[in-house]
Amino acid sequence: MRHHLPKILLFSGTVFCALNPAFSQSILGFDAAGTQKEVALETKFDQQLKAENLRAHMKRMSAHPHHVGSPFGKEVAEYALGLFKSYGFDARIDISYVLFPTPKTRIVELVEPTRFKASLVEPGLKEDATSGQTKEQLPTYHAFSADGDVTAELVFVNYGIPEDYEALEKMGIDVKGKIVLAKYGNSWRGIKPKVAAENGAIGCIIYSDPKEDGFFQGDVYPKGAYKNENGAQRGSVLDMPLYPGDPLTPGYGATKDAKRLDHKDAPTIMKIPVLPISYGDALPLLKALGGEVAPASWRGALPITYHVGPGPAKVHLKLEFNWDVQPAYNVIATLQGSEYPDEWVIRGNHHDGWVYGANDPLSGAVAVLEEARALGELMKSGWKPKRTIVYALWDAEEPGLLGSTEWVEERQKELEDKAVAYLNSDSNGRGFLYAGGSHTLEKFLNQVARDVTDPQRNVSVADRLRAKVLVDGSPKAKQEARSRSDLRIGALGSGSDYTPFIQHLGIASMNLGFGGEDGGGEYHSIYDSYDHYTRFKDTDFSYGIALAEVMGRCVLRLADATVLPFEFQNFANTVQQYATEIKQSVETLRMQADDHNKLLAENRFQLAADPKEPFTQPEPKSTVPYLNFAPLDNALATLEKSANDYARASNGAEKLSTGDLKKLNEILYKSERYLTHPEGLPRRDWFRHQIYAPGFYTGYGVKTLPMIREAIEQSNWTEAEAGIMRVSETLTNFAGQVDKAVSLMK
Structure with a gap:
């Protein structure tokens, strides 16, 4: 679900200490003898990891669309379940029953001063083997938009965030009763229709401008990685800053017999219709706008003069949805602790995608599976974790963290008693380690980063990131990189499955991955495919292995530490x-x-x-x-x-x-x-x-x-x-x- 990786890297400001991988150094929570034993165990763990396994899992799991409620979504969960069991885990599927709307009517058409009907189609490409499975794909839409049939003048609102409406007010422009056109970027997509509705708009359309997400960045797909004129970003517009998870069961688990709100009364469902479109479909709408020329900072890369409106462009927007409850299949796999079975180290990633989801989420999910296999091999050699290890592959993350949130809400008391920490990943790419999380685990994570080698540069992933900060960081970040042994990890907001653990229950959490050298425009489109990933992302899966090495150490050290590695x-x-x-x-x-x-x-x-x-x-x-x-x-x-x-x-x-x-x-x-x-x-x-x-x-x-x-x-x-x-x-x-x-x- 999370944003494009470079934005996360910029937002989190994550940096690590410049320490050479020196296994003679102490490890938090272990004495000298324990450190030596732990280092030997981690070396054996690394030796089990195989990039070809990640590749095979991704190809298998991205072969068909696997959104929540789809036949292949269940098949992906059952595939993962079988793997966990074969690795020696006690594994099961926990089912929640969540609201998941899908579209039955989508119309965007310009009715004045000229006529144009948006295609709202992402065509299949001969260079992308799975892109032609049109009958199985979810169309481009926003989950949890309101139903609506509205016709009104159009207003261009830049990114559609509060300060943009302040600028419009200074121009004397009121969006009340209008349909707004906003660019993706500078905030989460659900904020845009929320703020539009608060300002009186009756509809919202969101497009990806090629300046941020398209040909301005590089060659477009299939020649290059970036979004082509037909690509559009699906996604949820659930009002998650109120609460994430199933909108019909706020604060409690979405079991089969749970009491549910009527979807018309659910406070997190958007109050106006909202739809994503491609920049190819957005161009005629923007061309038809008059009024003031948009401020320089609002202008994109399309070959037009950007105007704000309102009018003379008038747009008809009609949306209708099927408001169905679907089963969400959370795969839960457990290794019982030998000394502290009631202390749980939880490691998770989601498995559902908007369509094929090769990058988001399978690039992280396949690392999870390989970590689990490596732990299974350690078990065969006689190792047993001191604390219980729980691996989870969540369903229904994309519509609004539904699977993980409902699982947490249903087991709230048990998790408050037993959960030691939650370790999350989502999509994974190539480049630099990024991290956000509880700062009581910051020193712990610095030590882990010290002990993993970057596959491209043959230095620690900590050293590589520190070098980048010293070149590209802010003056403050550069100064701290020189003077502070542990440099800072980012704070966690929301956007992935750590949210219910840390924000609702106060369980210390981390969110990790690699990126920064893997740009692209496939996010939440049909082109987030195995073909795209293996051409433009982590092409040899070496950073998938690096993610498994980082997360494997986190799991092993938390599971086996004599004293848990929290630091204040x-x-x-x-x-x-x-x-x-x-x-x-x-x-x-x-x-x-x-x-x-x-x-x-x-x-x-x-x-x-x-x-x-x-x-x-x-x-x-x-x-x-x-x-x-x-x-x-x-x-x-x-x-x-x-x-x-x-x-x-x-x-x-x-x-x-x-x-x-x-x-x-x-x-x-x-x-x-x-x-x-x-x-x-x-x-x-x-x-x-x-x-x-x-x-x-x-x-x-x-x-x-x-x-x-x-x-x-x-x-x-x-x-x-x-x-x-x-x-x-x-x-x-x-x-x-x-x-x-x-x-x-x-």
């Missing part, structure tokens, strides 16, 4: 940075308001106005109050002391008695739970984590310290003060758990 100094430092950013944002807002009002008082806006145009005096801006950050500062100081105390006390913790080790590890893996709040975030109580959350208007994109940050962005100062108090209490309670661990070690 990096977390404390990261949250301190978030707090500093928020304080600076308040100061910036205050200065902007003061400067604006000073100019207003001096009547200098009139001097700057065009004398030929009518002048409207700007409104004064509200004064930004002084927020009391003292409780947050005190909580951060407490957290820093607790983190430092833990770092000192944990040296030699492996020597604790068996009983105390069990108590210590339970404190450690449950510590992330204390970063949640039972009331959740304002207006969206499903999201409980108080340090990370997807933004209300960013969709996938993370907001850190979200209650405080979003209140400030909305000038809701009362809520910002309440957020400061809540986050301060949360961090103090979390520090209290760290102190419990310190006391146990003393």
Whole structure:
């Protein structure tokens, strides 16, 4: 489901320390003897991995469309189930029953000033063996759009995000009663119709402009990797910042007999009709627009002058859907722990695709299968994990994280008690390691990255990424790459199956993969195929093996560590940075308001106005109050002391008695739970984590310290003060758990 990889790399800002792979170095959670034993085990694990297995699995699993509810989707789940069983896992399929709408009517036509009917078709290509299976393919559409039949003037709204509507307002353009045309990019797709509806639009059309996703980037498919004029991006527009998962069963599992909302009453289903189109279909619509010339930053790469409208272009948009409940097949495979069977290390990736899904998600799923096979081979040689290992291949991720969310909601209490960590991947490509996750695992992940060799450069994947940061990073990132031994991983918002684990239950989570050298425009189209992937992505599957090596180490170390490898100094430092950013944002807002009002008082806006145009005096801006950050500062100081105390006390913790080790590890893996709040975030109580959350208007994109940050962005100062108090209490309670661990070690 996630965005194109280069955007994730940019967003997460992920970098790692520059440490040479030196297996003589210690490993978090192991003493010296344990480290040697672990290194030997990981070497044996690596020796089992075979790229030809990943290739064979991808070809088999991408042979037909495998969206949720499709015959081949079930066959893919059963194929994976058989593999897990053959590897020695106790495997099963857990079924949820989720709403999955599919289209029965799709019409986009220009009715004025000329006539044009969009084809809404991605044609098969002779160079792409599977692309011609038209009867099995889902057509281009947005799942969870509203039904609708509307005709109205068209308005071009750039990316269709809140600041674009602010710009339109300054132009004197109102979209009320209009159909809007937005470009993909700069936010998750579901935000675009949501904001359009909030501004009074009655329909929304989204297209991929070739400037970001097409011929401007390189040769188009099949000659090159990039989106051709007929390609279109399917996807969900479920309002996931409210809650992900089945929209009819909010907060509880979608079992066969679960009580369900009527789909017309479900709050996360979009309120207006919305449809994706290709840039070939978008061109006649854009050509027909009049009105102001679009601002320079709004213009794309099509051979036209971009106008905003409204009109004279008038568009008819008609959409009807089948609102069916479908079974989602989650494949769950378990290796029972020999010492701590009730402590679970969970590793997941989804298996459903919008069509063939070779890149998204199978490039990650085939690495999961090969990891599991390698663990099975270790089992045959006599190894047994200390903790239980759970491998999961989720269904129905693409429509809105349905499979994983319903599985988590149905097993909430058991997971709160037993889940040590959740390790996620999605699609995987070629290039640089990227990562986001809980910062209590940041040092752990730095050590893993230190010990895996990049297949192209023959240096550690950490060293390769650090070199890139030193060349291409921001000044701050470059400085930290030189001075900080552990460089930062990104914070998690949403967009893949880690979301219910970390955001709802407070289970420490990671999301990993490779990319940055594998551009393309196949995302969520029929061209996300085996042929496309093996020509333009990870062509020899060497980075699929690298992903398995990274994730395999994560699984093995978490499963076998004497002391779980959580660490708190990096977390404390990261949250301190978030707090500093928020304080600076308040100061910036205050200065902007003061400067604006000073100019207003001096009547200098009139001097700057065009004398030929009518002048409207700007409104004064509200004064930004002084927020009391003292409780947050005190909580951060407490957290820093607790983190430092833990770092000192944990040296030699492996020597604790068996009983105390069990108590210590339970404190450690449950510590992330204390970063949640039972009331959740304002207006969206499903999201409980108080340090990370997807933004209300960013969709996938993370907001850190979200209650405080979003209140400030909305000038809701009362809520910002309440957020400061809540986050301060949360961090103090979390520090209290760290102190419990310190006391146990003393």
